[in-house]
Amino acid sequence: MSTIKNKINVLIIDDCPEDLFVYKNFLQKNEEITFIIEECETGEEGMETCKTSKPDCLLLDYNLPDLDGLEILSELAPLSFPVIMLTGEGTQQIAVQALKNGAQDYLIKGEITPSNLTQSIITAVKMFKIESERQRFAEELKRSNQALEDFANIASHDLQEPLRKIHTYAEKIKELSEGVIDERCRDYLNRLQSSTERMSQFIEDLLKFSMVTTTTKPFKPVDLNGVIKLVLSDLEITILNKQAQVNIMQLPVIETDRSQIYQLFLNLVANGLKFNKSDTPVIDITCQKGTNNYWEIRVKDNGIGLENKFKEKIFKPFFRIHGRSDYKGTGTGLAICKKLVERHHGTISVESEPEKGTTFIIILPEKNSQEEQV
Ligand SMILES: Nc1ncnc2c1ncn2[C@@H]1O[C@H](COP(=O)(O)OP(=O)(O)OP(=O)(O)O)[C@@H](O)[C@H]1O
Ligand SMILES: [Mg+2]
Structure with a gap:
């Protein structure tokens, strides 16, 4: 005070x-x-x-x-x-x-x-x-979000082009030097290309992260059942390949930015499938109405789990527990989830134990018509 x-x-x-x-x-x-x-x-x-x-x-x-x-x-x-x-x-x-x-x-x-x-x-x-x-503070935050988005936009446009060129010229060198360079040189060129692909993915994800609070749509009543249906249809091939099972409870209609809530569930379900070595990956999506018109939504998997010390860190941009060769990704998914849940005046947290699965808990207000702070 x-x-x-x-x-x-x-x-x-x-x-x-x-x-x-x-x-x-x-x-x-x-x-x-x-x-x-x-x-x-x-x-x-x-x-x-x-x-x-x-x-x-x-x-x-x-x-x-x-x-x-x-x-x-x-x-x-x-x-x-x-x-x-x-x-x-x-x-x-x-x-x-x-x-x-x-x-x-x-x-x-x-x-x-x-x-x-x-x-x-x-x-x-x-x-x-x-x-x-x-x-x-709100104005400062708005300015810094805008600066991050401007930076990410410039980075995205100005860095993607040279990256594409590096990738293309590496490909040309590989074609022209067929039979001239040895396996080691060819391996270097392959590594150079995969580094450019990774950097390009990082830039794209940084742009997505920066746009959570600047490129927004107004909150409207959204039927979460429809959103999950779309998420499952977009992940259909992974679900089939992994022979996974996704169980969904009847979900509520809440006031949200539909495309952001779609991103939230897409990343959580994709993570539940990715960080999972069970013969039958199972994901349960459940919900419960709490006090003051808040909904608690849980996304639970039977995957590899994670240690307590990572429970906060996984929500930071670019943080990953495992190496690239184990699991693909840039580590921005959960940072985006946290940012967009907070934009909805809600919270996201995790409960997990190694080898015992992971549950993400999202708490969101049913109505979200209050003015945005930033
Ligand atoms: N369901 C889960 N089970 C176990 N670990 C998880 C789970 N979800 C996330 N993690 C851990 O948290 C890290 C961050 O997750 P996040 O979704 O941000 O990144 P990612 O999935 O690695 O990459 P991206 O989502 O950007 O493609 C992951 O790399 C992983 O180590
Ligand atoms: Mg992810």
């Missing part, structure tokens, strides 16, 4: 000298905080003062001779300090409108006391500071 300074600059815009006198008196009685007070009697004068002497808090009378409080609020937007609207009795509607337009609080003039006035100012200053910091 942020602390409050012991000096607060308050600007009061009120055309009634008696009221101004009372508020000043109330604030100056406070022994812990020194309130430095400036006063204005008209809206125009008040707005000018706001520009020159940025207050820590503005007490704004709704009824002024030249402008009303709501007009002043919209003129001052975006606010760089908290505003407390002072309204007359029976003007609750105005107060609600003031809050919607960005005021931190309202006080009804006849009910103002030294303690509720001081408390309202202290809370408004604290909350405004917290909200400003939250907005700053």
